[in-house]
Amino acid sequence: MPQATFKVYRGDRSGGEFKDYSADISEGMVVLDAIHQIQATQAPDLACRWNCKAGKCGSCSAEINGKPRLMCMTRMETIPIDQPVTIQPVKTFPLIKDLVTDVSWNYKINKMIPPFRPKPPEADGTWRMAQEEVDRVQEFRKCIECFLCQDVCHILRDHHMLGDPEAAAAGTATGTAPGAETEAPPETFGGPRFMIRVASLEMHPLDTDDRLPLLKDKLNIGLCNITKCCTEVCPEHIKITDNGIIPLKERVVDEFYDPVMWLWRKIFGRKDERKTLQQLPVVAK
Amino acid sequence: MDSYETHEHDVLVIGAGGAGLRAAIEASAGGVSVGLVCKSLLGKAHTVMAEGGIAAALANVDERDSWKVHFADTMRGGQYVNNWRMAELHAKEAPDRVRELEAWGAVFDRTRDGRILQRNFGGHRYPRLAHVGDRTGLEMIRTLQDHGIHQGMSVYMECTIIALLKDGDRIAGAFGYYREKGRFVLFRAKAIVLATGGVGKAFKITSNSWEYTGDGHSLAYRAGAELLDMEFVQFHPTGMVWPPSVRGILVTEGVRGEGGILTNSKGERFMYGDIPDNYKNQTAKNPEEGMRYCLGDKNCNRPAELLTRDHVARCIRREVREGRGSPHGGVFLDVSWLTHSDAFKDFKDPAWCKERITNPVEHIKKKLPSMYHQFKELGGIDITKEPMEVGPTTHYVMGGIRVDADSQMSRVPGLFACGECAAGINGANRLGGNSLSDLLVLGKRAGEYAARYAKEKSAGQIHNDQIEAAARWALSFMDQPAGDENPYKVQQDLQEIMQDLVGIVRVEAEMQKALGEIEKLKDRARRVKAVGNREYNPGWHTCMDLLNLMTVSEAIAKAAIERKESRGAQFRDDFPAKNDAEYGKKNTIISQAGDGTMQFRWEPLPEMPDYLKQVIEDQK
Numbered sequence: 001m002p003q004a005t006f007k008v009y010r011g012d013r014s015g016g017e018f019k020d021y022s023a024d025i026s027e028g029m030v031v032l033d034a035i036h037q038i039q040a041t042q043a044p045d046l047a048c049r050w051n052c053k054a055g056k057c058g059s060c061s062a063e064i065n066g067k068p069r070l071m072c073m074t075r076m077e078t079i080p081i082d083q084p085v086t087i088q089p090v091k092t093f094p095l096i097k098d099l100v101t102d103v104s105w106n107y108k109i110n111k112m113i114p115p116f117r118p119k120p121p122e123a124d125g126t127w128r129m130a131q132e133e134v135d136r137v138q139e140f141r142k143c144i145e146c147f148l149c150q151d152v153c154h155i156l157r158d159h160h161m162l163g164d165p166e167a168a169a170a171g172t173a174t175g176t177a178p179g180a181e182t183e184a185p186p187e188t189f190g191g192p193r194f195m196i197r198v199a200s201l202e203m204h205p206l207d208t209d210d211r212l213p214l215l216k217d218k219l220n221i222g223l224c225n226i227t228k229c230c231t232e233v234c235p236e237h238i239k240i241t242d243n244g245i246i247p248l249k250e251r252v253v254d255e256f257y258d259p260v261m262w263l264w265r266k267i268f269g270r271k272d273e274r275k276t277l278q279q280l281p282v283v284a285k
Numbered sequence: 286m287d288s289y290e291t292h293e294h295d296v297l298v299i300g301a302g303g304a305g306l307r308a309a310i311e312a313s314a315g316g317v318s319v320g321l322v323c324k325s326l327l328g329k330a331h332t333v334m335a336e337g338g339i340a341a342a343l344a345n346v347d348e349r350d351s352w353k354v355h356f357a358d359t360m361r362g363g364q365y366v367n368n369w370r371m372a373e374l375h376a377k378e379a380p381d382r383v384r385e386l387e388a389w390g391a392v393f394d395r396t397r398d399g400r401i402l403q404r405n406f407g408g409h410r411y412p413r414l415a416h417v418g419d420r421t422g423l424e425m426i427r428t429l430q431d432h433g434i435h436q437g438m439s440v441y442m443e444c445t446i447i448a449l450l451k452d453g454d455r456i457a458g459a460f461g462y463y464r465e466k467g468r469f470v471l472f473r474a475k476a477i478v479l480a481t482g483g484v485g486k487a488f489k490i491t492s493n494s495w496e497y498t499g500d501g502h503s504l505a506y507r508a509g510a511e512l513l514d515m516e517f518v519q520f521h522p523t524g525m526v527w528p529p530s531v532r533g534i535l536v537t538e539g540v541r542g543e544g545g546i547l548t549n550s551k552g553e554r555f556m557y558g559d560i561p562d563n564y565k566n567q568t569a570k571n572p573e574e575g576m577r578y579c580l581g582d583k584n585c586n587r588p589a590e591l592l593t594r595d596h597v598a599r600c601i602r603r604e605v606r607e608g609r610g611s612p613h614g615g616v617f618l619d620v621s622w623l624t625h626s627d628a629f630k631d632f633k634d635p636a637w638c639k640e641r642i643t644n645p646v647e648h649i650k651k652k653l654p655s656m657y658h659q660f661k662e663l664g665g666i667d668i669t670k671e672p673m674e675v676g677p678t679t680h681y682v683m684g685g686i687r688v689d690a691d692s693q694m695s696r697v698p699g700l701f702a703c704g705e706c707a708a709g710i711n712g713a714n715r716l717g718g719n720s721l722s723d724l725l726v727l728g729k730r731a732g733e734y735a736a737r738y739a740k741e742k743s744a745g746q747i748h749n750d751q752i753e754a755a756a757r758w759a760l761s762f763m764d765q766p767a768g769d770e771n772p773y774k775v776q777q778d779l780q781e782i783m784q785d786l787v788g789i790v791r792v793e794a795e796m797q798k799a800l801g802e803i804e805k806l807k808d809r810a811r812r813v814k815a816v817g818n819r820e821y822n823p824g825w826h827t828c829m830d831l832l833n834l835m836t837v838s839e840a841i842a843k844a845a846i847e848r849k850e851s852r853g854a855q856f857r858d859d860f861p862a863k864n865d866a867e868y869g870k871k872n873t874i875i876s877q878a879g880d881g882t883m884q885f886r887w888e889p890l891p892e893m894p895d896y897l898k899q900v901i902e903d904q905k
Contacts (some may be wrong), residue, residue: 025527026530027528028530028531030530030663033530034825039773040771040773043819044771044773044815044824045815045820045822045823045824046823047820047823049325050494051325051329051331051333052329052333052334052492053531053534054334054535054659055659055662056334056422056493056662057329057334059326059329060324070834073662073663075663096465096821097821098467100821102465110431115319115389115390115432115434116389116430117387118390121388126400126401127399128399128400129395131394134392134394135391138394138417141392141423142654144419144423179392190764204392285848
């Protein structure tokens with residue numbers, strides 16, 4: 001049976017280093033199998049998150065040879081094993097231990113987003129929606145919250161815009177970004193995951209709430225400069241930028257910066273305008 | 286002793302999958318303070334793995350469906366040892382629970398007139414499963430999660446409960462640890478709802494995640510509750526069999542609902558050769574009728590591939606055993622046949638089917654996106670072009686904590702249970718799709734009654750010695766100078782024993798042997814050693830999970846030995862027939878005796894009222 005060497009990051013917030021382990025490689029094996037083998041035979045306290053081992057729960061995100069991936073969906077056959085395979089935790093979030101990072105910031109951001117608020121149902125108490133109307137929303141709802149898109153988003157990864165959303169919600173951005181070098185409190189950027197989450201609500205045919213002010217002022221959608229790194233790493237192949245972020249940016253622009261639309265609303269009212277926007281076609285499919 | 290943090294809630298829900306979340310939402314709506322404990326991060330629970338759909342008699346696709354048909358299907362599937370009251374409540378309330386999800390933002394696939402679409406599934410007479418492609422569980426958990434976090438509950442993530450604490454007879458709290466730092470935490474609560482899921486990790490080949498170690502079963506057992514029907518472990522007929530590392534991962538029944546066929550190495554559709562008598566009336570006479578059923582012809586019956594899971598699993602095992610299996614020890618599940626140009630050539634009316642699947646490749650990708658993805662990425666197989674190889678995998682436990690049907694309370698006052706860790710609704714075999722609806726219906730009830738209970742009671746007293754004992758036990762694995770056992774190895778050995786000796790086909794001698802082996806493993810589990818410190822240490826966590834795994838394994842073997850017949854998921858090679866006279870009207874009960882040993886007794890089934898007997902009669 002062929003063997004591979006794995007350089008696995010071992011450490012916590014105070015520091016750490018790569019350590020070498022070896023694992024037997026069998027047909028069809030994925031990286032997570034190798035980690036389990038290492039746990040069972042060489043490093044029982046090696047920390048990693050995993051649940052479903054089938055690409056459905058989004059727990060086992062890591063950087064494999066520098067590429068952000070799900071460990072359970074990365075087959076060993078796709079990785080050269082004539083040289084050591086490096087496995088390290090996702091870089092954007094603070095390390096807890098080994099391959100496990102503190103992703104609690106994402107849960108705070110999620111809680112800032114006002115929940116679904118449907119229009120009143122039909123007389124029989126239910127709603128009617130055509131499949132074509134919900135296709136777009138269903139694409140966004142495939143998200144498994146692996147946070148790989150957050151990991152590669154350079155606004156979060158390199159510029160550490162992981163501000164404290166509770167403070168941001170109160171209008172005072174405080175808190176320190178992990179690894180931030182300056183003392184200025186970080187701003188908040190919601191990141192691709194939550195742009196998609198807002199999109200899934202804003203483009204829901206039944207929803208009546210308006211989350212555009214949140215997008216503009218709190219989640220700072222304007223900071224995204226559409227490098228599409230998020231789309232590239234999405235294991236669910238969601239077209240995050242084309243189908244989610246760009247249409248949302250257009251809505252924000254229409255709502256807050258377009259004088260023609262402003263005039264339109266003055267004359268025809270806000271609601272009608274919103275309805276028209278919802279019928280805009282998707283940019284790419 | 287070690288310091289610990291303390292939280293106080295009226296209702297503490299342990300487990301944050303579909304059942305736990307639904308219970309927590311309902312308890313919050315009851316106006317009490319709610320804590321929700323999850324072993325993983327929120328939204329990662331095993332519910333995300335559910336693929337096919339939520340069974341509810343909405344009658345959107347076939348107007349002949351009703352709660353009565355759903356009830357009768359559930360009882361027939363469970364071989365009539367189900368708790369009839371739970372099955373009744375479930376069938377009646379499931380439609381409302383599904384519509385409620387839509388009101389909370391779930392986006393189900395739609396019918397042509399814009400309503401919630403429903404699909405065919407094994408054992409369900411009419412298309413009944415509300416679904417979102419083949420990722421329904423993800424849709425459900427995300428909807429509940431995003432709704433739940435705004436209902437005022439406190440969520441404790443990556444926190445594992447190791448002991449329930451009592452004040453006299455009644456429940457008073459729970460004690461556990463946070464994975465991150467390994468620090469202890471005490472929850473004081475007037476009522477506790479267990480929603481911890483199943484026991485799949487007691488077996489080697491399973492579709493279940495690491496979390497499925499029977500925690501709730503074991504916690505409740507040790508707290509004095511009874512375990513019901515533990516012999517009934519569902520082996521889902523279609524798990525992946527190749528490559529080895531993905532063996533056991535689920536392949537949804539939806540594949541068969543969309544026209545997927547099971548064949549052996551000779552190319553025979555072997556399911557048509559073995560149709561049980563009580564399903565003859567509702568099974569297609571030939572492949573054409575079955576395919577027309579899958580495409581919505583209401584005058585047709587379902588294909589033999591959609592018989593109940595217990596039966597299909599045994600047929601697959603037989604084919605493999607008798608030398609007609611696929612190269613890697615399974616059988617073929619093929620949906621790619623739909624894409625062949627001559628797919629329906631043997632049909633009397635091929636045009637009828639062809640019209641309904643104009644673009645078969647896109648049809649498969651749209652209806653089964655996760656399966657397409659899963660086989661492509663993990664198996665290197667394009668399911669629109671070639672057949673899959675599948676075989677049985679441990680999937681679900683029908684057995685669990687014995688609770689009252691209406692309130693979901695166990696015999697321990699204040700201790701409730703719902704979802705997979707509770708028992709009764711499914712009898713000897715669960716129908717696909719009935720789990721997600723069970724989570725919603727009985728999860729809601731558990732939350733509602735737990736809140737009501739908590740409002741009526743004052744908080745119980747928790748004695749320090751209970752807390753100290755739990756903490757001491759947990760730390761004993763860290764401080765084990767004589768410890769010479771690797772926890773992962775003990776767990777693997779247990780999985781081998783359960784798979785080989787208490788698996789899909791059982792005989793008494795093997796199960797007795799398993800009980801002997803479990804005794805030896807218990808001894809080894811006391812000598813396991815955790816290496817390293819308390820911070821996020823999976824080796825240490827495994828040391829503690831072993832106790833729960835041993836408890837449920839012993840309970841499964843003990844109950845399975847006593848039921849000397851074959852019924853539903855329990856197949857006894859030494860008693861291959863069903864024995865209604867002796868075993869048709871009672872359930873197995875496991876509980877802990879005063880001396881700490883596991884004891885067994887029979888419990889007679891409650892008598893079904895006449896109006897329900899009539900419903901079953903009418904649906905025969």
